[in-house]
Amino acid sequence: MITTTKGLMDEAFLEKRTGVVNNDNEYTTWVEYWLDGELVHRSAHVTLKRNLMSESIIGGFGGEHTSNGDLV
Protein backbone atom coordinates (compact mmCIF):
# COMPACT_ATOMS: atom_id res chain seq x y z
CA MET A 1 0.00 0.00 0.00
CA ILE A 2 1.22 3.48 -0.90
CA THR A 3 0.40 6.76 0.82
CA THR A 4 -1.13 9.05 -1.78
CA THR A 5 -3.01 12.29 -1.97
CA LYS A 6 -6.12 10.11 -2.09
CA GLY A 7 -5.23 7.99 0.93
CA LEU A 8 -3.64 4.57 1.02
CA MET A 9 -3.76 2.90 -2.38
CA ASP A 10 -2.70 -0.42 -3.76
CA GLU A 11 0.48 0.00 -5.79
CA ALA A 12 -0.95 -2.29 -8.46
CA PHE A 13 -3.47 0.37 -9.49
CA LEU A 14 -0.83 3.07 -9.93
CA GLU A 15 1.74 3.90 -12.59
CA LYS A 16 5.19 3.91 -11.05
CA ARG A 17 7.97 6.17 -12.30
CA THR A 18 11.48 6.28 -10.87
CA GLY A 19 14.57 8.33 -11.44
CA VAL A 20 18.12 8.87 -10.34
CA VAL A 21 20.25 11.98 -10.06
CA ASN A 22 23.92 11.18 -9.73
CA ASN A 23 26.45 13.99 -9.89
CA ASP A 24 29.40 15.35 -7.94
CA ASN A 25 27.11 16.77 -5.25
CA GLU A 26 24.53 14.08 -4.62
CA TYR A 27 23.12 10.67 -5.34
CA THR A 28 19.35 10.99 -5.33
CA THR A 29 16.64 8.51 -6.15
CA TRP A 30 12.98 9.35 -6.46
CA VAL A 31 9.79 7.43 -6.99
CA GLU A 32 6.48 8.73 -8.24
CA TYR A 33 3.06 7.10 -8.46
CA TRP A 34 0.52 8.41 -10.94
CA LEU A 35 -3.20 7.76 -11.16
CA ASP A 36 -4.93 8.66 -14.41
CA GLY A 37 -2.33 11.28 -15.23
CA GLU A 38 -2.31 12.78 -11.74
CA LEU A 39 0.72 12.67 -9.45
CA VAL A 40 -0.49 11.15 -6.19
CA HIS A 41 2.80 10.25 -4.52
CA ARG A 42 6.40 11.39 -4.75
CA SER A 43 9.22 10.45 -2.41
CA ALA A 44 12.92 11.22 -2.65
CA HIS A 45 16.06 9.83 -1.07
CA VAL A 46 19.01 12.22 -1.11
CA THR A 47 22.59 11.25 -0.27
CA LEU A 48 24.97 14.16 -0.21
CA LYS A 49 28.46 13.53 -1.54
CA ARG A 50 30.06 16.93 -1.12
CA ASN A 51 30.04 17.51 2.59
CA LEU A 52 31.33 20.47 4.45
CA MET A 53 35.00 20.99 5.15
CA SER A 54 36.14 23.97 7.13
CA GLU A 55 39.82 24.72 6.81
CA SER A 56 41.41 26.26 9.84
CA ILE A 57 44.14 28.84 9.45
CA ILE A 58 46.54 29.86 12.18
CA GLY A 59 48.42 33.10 12.27
CA GLY A 60 52.17 32.84 12.09
CA PHE A 61 54.92 35.33 12.72
CA GLY A 62 55.51 36.46 9.19
CA GLY A 63 52.49 34.98 7.43
CA GLU A 64 49.46 32.79 7.68
CA HIS A 65 49.75 29.07 7.92
CA THR A 66 47.31 26.26 7.43
CA SER A 67 46.55 24.27 10.53
CA ASN A 68 49.17 21.81 9.38
CA GLY A 69 51.81 24.50 9.45
CA ASP A 70 52.17 25.14 5.74
CA LEU A 71 52.74 28.78 4.84
CA VAL A 72 49.93 30.22 2.72
Place this chain on the structure above:
Amino acid sequence: MANTQAMATSFKVEILNGLHAFGTSVVRAATTADSFKAALYLTTATIDATATVYTVTGEVTGTGYVAGGVDLTGAVDWIAPTSTTTIAFSTPTANIVYTTVTLATAFDAVLIYNSTQGNRAVSVHTFGSQTITAGTLTLTMPVNNSTTGLIRIA
Protein backbone atom coordinates in the same frame (compact mmCIF):
# COMPACT_ATOMS: atom_id res chain seq x y z
CA MET B 1 63.50 16.41 15.30
CA ALA B 2 61.94 19.74 14.53
CA ASN B 3 59.08 21.76 15.86
CA THR B 4 56.06 22.14 13.62
CA GLN B 5 53.65 25.02 13.70
CA ALA B 6 50.11 23.67 13.73
CA MET B 7 46.68 23.95 15.18
CA ALA B 8 46.23 21.11 17.63
CA THR B 9 44.00 18.42 16.17
CA SER B 10 42.56 17.87 19.63
CA PHE B 11 41.50 21.53 19.60
CA LYS B 12 39.50 20.97 16.41
CA VAL B 13 37.63 18.11 18.06
CA GLU B 14 37.15 20.16 21.20
CA ILE B 15 35.64 23.01 19.18
CA LEU B 16 32.96 20.56 18.10
CA ASN B 17 32.52 19.56 21.74
CA GLY B 18 32.25 23.17 22.96
CA LEU B 19 35.26 23.06 25.27
CA HIS B 20 36.83 26.38 24.27
CA ALA B 21 35.45 29.91 24.44
CA PHE B 22 37.70 32.65 23.06
CA GLY B 23 34.90 35.17 23.43
CA THR B 24 31.81 35.58 25.55
CA SER B 25 30.12 32.22 25.73
CA VAL B 26 26.91 30.88 27.21
CA VAL B 27 26.07 29.24 30.51
CA ARG B 28 25.41 25.66 29.66
CA ALA B 29 22.72 23.87 31.61
CA ALA B 30 24.39 20.48 31.37
CA THR B 31 27.42 18.69 30.02
CA THR B 32 25.26 16.57 27.75
CA ALA B 33 25.24 17.06 24.00
CA ASP B 34 22.91 19.66 22.54
CA SER B 35 19.86 18.88 20.45
CA PHE B 36 19.72 19.80 16.78
CA LYS B 37 17.05 20.19 14.13
CA ALA B 38 16.91 20.27 10.35
CA ALA B 39 14.72 22.69 8.38
CA LEU B 40 14.13 22.69 4.62
CA TYR B 41 14.34 25.80 2.42
CA LEU B 42 12.75 26.70 -0.88
CA THR B 43 14.81 27.13 -4.02
CA THR B 44 13.85 30.80 -3.87
CA ALA B 45 15.36 31.26 -0.40
CA THR B 46 18.81 32.68 0.25
CA ILE B 47 20.00 30.57 3.14
CA ASP B 48 23.80 30.39 3.18
CA ALA B 49 26.89 30.86 5.33
CA THR B 50 25.57 34.16 6.63
CA ALA B 51 22.76 32.40 8.48
CA THR B 52 23.19 32.85 12.22
CA VAL B 53 19.99 31.27 13.51
CA TYR B 54 17.07 29.28 12.16
CA THR B 55 14.64 31.46 10.29
CA VAL B 56 11.17 30.80 8.97
CA THR B 57 11.92 33.08 6.01
CA GLY B 58 12.14 30.93 2.93
CA GLU B 59 11.30 27.74 4.79
CA VAL B 60 9.08 25.20 3.10
CA THR B 61 5.45 24.82 4.09
CA GLY B 62 3.15 21.95 3.43
CA THR B 63 1.02 19.17 4.78
CA GLY B 64 2.80 17.18 7.46
CA TYR B 65 5.70 19.62 7.73
CA VAL B 66 6.04 21.57 10.96
CA ALA B 67 7.89 24.89 10.89
CA GLY B 68 11.38 24.33 12.22
CA GLY B 69 11.69 20.96 10.58
CA VAL B 70 12.50 17.71 12.32
CA ASP B 71 14.70 16.75 15.25
CA LEU B 72 17.88 14.92 14.56
CA THR B 73 17.23 11.60 16.19
CA GLY B 74 19.29 9.17 18.18
CA ALA B 75 20.43 8.83 21.76
CA VAL B 76 22.67 11.74 20.85
CA ASP B 77 22.19 13.70 17.66
CA TRP B 78 25.80 13.54 16.45
CA ILE B 79 28.39 10.82 16.49
CA ALA B 80 31.00 11.81 19.07
CA PRO B 81 33.49 14.12 17.35
CA THR B 82 36.82 12.54 16.68
CA SER B 83 39.76 12.96 14.33
CA THR B 84 41.83 11.13 11.78
CA THR B 85 45.25 12.53 10.97
CA THR B 86 44.62 16.29 11.37
CA ILE B 87 40.94 16.38 10.43
CA ALA B 88 38.18 16.53 13.06
CA PHE B 89 34.76 15.36 12.01
CA SER B 90 31.27 14.38 13.05
CA THR B 91 28.04 13.26 11.41
CA PRO B 92 24.46 12.97 12.65
CA THR B 93 23.81 9.54 14.10
CA ALA B 94 20.74 8.91 11.95
CA ASN B 95 19.33 9.87 8.59
CA ILE B 96 17.08 12.94 8.52
CA VAL B 97 13.59 11.87 7.54
CA TYR B 98 10.46 13.89 6.78
CA THR B 99 7.71 11.31 6.80
CA THR B 100 4.42 11.61 4.92
CA VAL B 101 4.69 15.22 3.84
CA THR B 102 3.52 17.17 0.84
CA LEU B 103 5.94 19.90 -0.15
CA ALA B 104 4.62 21.17 -3.45
CA THR B 105 6.96 24.12 -3.88
CA ALA B 106 10.47 23.19 -4.91
CA PHE B 107 13.15 23.16 -2.23
CA ASP B 108 16.87 22.47 -2.40
CA ALA B 109 18.49 23.10 0.97
CA VAL B 110 18.50 21.97 4.57
CA LEU B 111 19.67 24.05 7.52
CA ILE B 112 20.97 22.14 10.51
CA TYR B 113 20.75 24.19 13.68
CA ASN B 114 21.20 23.89 17.41
CA SER B 115 17.80 23.95 19.08
CA THR B 116 19.38 23.85 22.53
CA GLN B 117 21.44 26.98 21.97
CA GLY B 118 18.95 29.49 20.65
CA ASN B 119 18.50 27.82 17.28
CA ARG B 120 22.00 28.85 16.23
CA ALA B 121 22.90 27.80 12.70
CA VAL B 122 25.39 24.99 12.13
CA SER B 123 25.43 24.23 8.42
CA VAL B 124 23.56 24.54 5.14
CA HIS B 125 23.53 21.64 2.70
CA THR B 126 22.15 21.94 -0.82
CA PHE B 127 20.93 19.37 -3.29
CA GLY B 128 18.96 19.22 -6.51
CA SER B 129 15.50 20.76 -6.54
CA GLN B 130 12.87 18.46 -5.04
CA THR B 131 9.16 18.27 -4.32
CA ILE B 132 7.40 15.66 -2.25
CA THR B 133 3.80 14.51 -2.70
CA ALA B 134 2.24 12.48 0.12
CA GLY B 135 5.63 10.90 0.48
CA THR B 136 8.85 10.81 2.43
CA LEU B 137 12.07 12.76 2.02
CA THR B 138 15.12 11.00 3.37
CA LEU B 139 18.46 12.74 3.69
CA THR B 140 20.95 9.93 4.04
CA MET B 141 23.94 10.65 6.20
CA PRO B 142 27.39 9.92 4.80
CA VAL B 143 29.93 7.59 6.32
CA ASN B 144 31.43 9.30 9.33
CA ASN B 145 35.09 9.66 8.53
CA SER B 146 37.63 12.34 7.68
CA THR B 147 36.77 12.36 3.98
CA THR B 148 32.99 12.09 3.97
CA GLY B 149 31.78 13.13 7.44
CA LEU B 150 29.05 15.75 7.31
CA ILE B 151 31.05 18.31 9.30
CA ARG B 152 34.83 18.36 9.05
CA ILE B 153 37.48 20.76 10.28
CA ALA B 154 40.82 20.40 8.54
